[in-house]
Amino acid sequence: MSDFKSEFLRELSWRGFIKDTTHKAELDAYCAQGTPVAYVGYDATADSLHVGHLMTIMMLRIFQRHGGKPITLMGGGTTKVGDPTDKEKSRPLLTDEQIEANIAGIKTAFEPFLRFGDGANDAIMVNNNDWLGQLGYLEMLRAIGVYFTINTMVKQDTVRRRLEAEQPYTFLEFNYLLMQSYDFLELYRRYGCRMQLGGSDQWGNIVGGVDLVHKAEGGEAFGVTAHLVTTSSGVKMGKTVGGAVWLNADRRSPYEYWQFWRNTEDADVGKFLRLFTDLGREEIERLEALQGAEINDAKIALANAATALLHGEAAAKESEAAAKAVFAGGASADALPTALVPQAELEAGMLVAAACTAAGLSKSNGEARRLIEQGAIRVNDELVSDPNAKVSLADLQDGAIKLSAGKKRHALVKAG
Missing domain, CATH: 1.10.240.10 (Tyrosyl-Transfer RNA Synthetase)
Structure with a gap:
């Protein structure tokens, strides 16, 4: 049983969200009274969020259900730098126009999960470009830089791994921690926000913000991180043979x-x-x-x-x-043609094209590739667009991988 007193943290606990928290007792007390305020930051690197973002969205949903006020912080400013966390190399920089278009697309992803409005615990959406875009370089150095040490920053896992691999870690990326920490400070000042939620990969950035609020304002702030979700096969949550699982209906x-x-x-x-x-x-x-x-x-x-x-x-x-109704004529999966392929091939990763040929959906791998390029091939009912896509043991559902060519031709592949 959870030893939390607040209903919010108790529910997060039994559902299996919580990995780490700062100042556990004080955090619990904050969540148990009044209308606590918490935020999650989302950089605008695409025009839709994906299933990998659902962990933090669901945390905000539960938070609001228990009386908290959620803030969805759009990274209009930080996206110009790019979050280096867990990235082995620098990300390409986006233009202002690309970032604005991405934010417009992302907005619709939150609306089914959160109630936005002007009420006491209605969610609000904020763009950190509103303050980061106005922040002068000298002002940033004096207002923020004085509270951070290089000694601490180089100990972060992302920085350490890059340096050990002798990969470039740009000064631009090095400033990301300062910018994200400053976000927390601004939200604390503007909205009384005292809590940040995020994935466990954001722990260092969150702690940096908690410390900055304390040092700059003498305030008490908190952080809660969730486990990074992988499937039981070790695959990163939201990654499929068909690509990312987007939340926007026009993407999936x-x-x-x-x-x-x-x-x-x-x-x-x-x-x-x-x-x-x-x-x-x-x-x-x-x-x-x-x-x-x-x-x-x-x-x-x-x-x-x-x-x-x-x-x-x-x-x-x-x-x-x-x-x-997906199986032709209402036939059950047991009635579909089934091909057995060596388990070792699936363990190593088998081309979808080769699997289609083995299952009799195509006469050759070349024909299967053309069908993929034409948008006619699905794996487990997911459209495959990459001719070089592979299936593996992780794609087995109920012991089989379902392949479809068009709407009426289906087959199963099993490990033999």
Whole structure:
């Protein structure tokens, strides 16, 4: 059982979000009274968020449900620098126009999860370019630089790994910690925000902000990080053979989104029900207890609940109905042609084109590549656009990988 007093932290705890916190007792007291304020920062490196961002979005959703006021901070300023955290090399810089277009696209991703408005605990969206864009260099050095030491900054994992690998770590990137910490200070001053939420890879940046608030204002601030989610096969959450799992409907349809969750590995169903749905603890524990073929009921419940959050109940039901009808003539998976391929090939990664040929969906790898380029090939109902895409053991769902060529030709590949 959790020893937290605040309902927010208690729910985060039983759902499995929390990895690290600062000042645990004081944080708990802050969350348990009044209307606490917390933020998450999102850099605008693409025009949509993806499933990997859902951890922090769900944290903000739970926070608001328990009376907290969420702030979604758009990195209009920090994106001009680029977050170097866990990056082995520098990111390409985006233009101001690209950043603005990306922010416009990202805004729609938050609306299904958070209630925005003017109420006491309604969410607000803020752009850090509002203050970073006005901050002069000398002003930044005097206002922020005095509180940071190079000794501490070079000990951060990202900096240390780059230096050990003799990879460039630009002065531009080196300033990212200062800029993100200054975000926390500005949000503290402007909105009384005393808490930052983020993934565990952001721990160093979050602690930097907590320390800056204390040093510059004598204020008490807090940080909470969530585990970085990987599947039981060790694959980074949200990465599939079809690419990133985007939240915006124009990047990934509700049906494809539903299928992503339906294709969850057996060992991950319980974890994902806790992290990515609003289902209650009792119902989740009931679904977690299902065994054998019944675990498919839990996967459908996960897909319906996750899709309903983003796209609405109607879209979830329509997606489930479409999935049931996906096999030609209503045939079951047992009736589909099945090809056995050596397990070693799947372990090493097998070209989708080769898998299609083995399954009889194409006469040759060349034909399969052309079908992929034409947008006619799907793996586990996900569109494949890269002719060099591969499938592996991680793509096995219920012991098989489903391949589709067009709308009516389907086959299964199993490890033999």
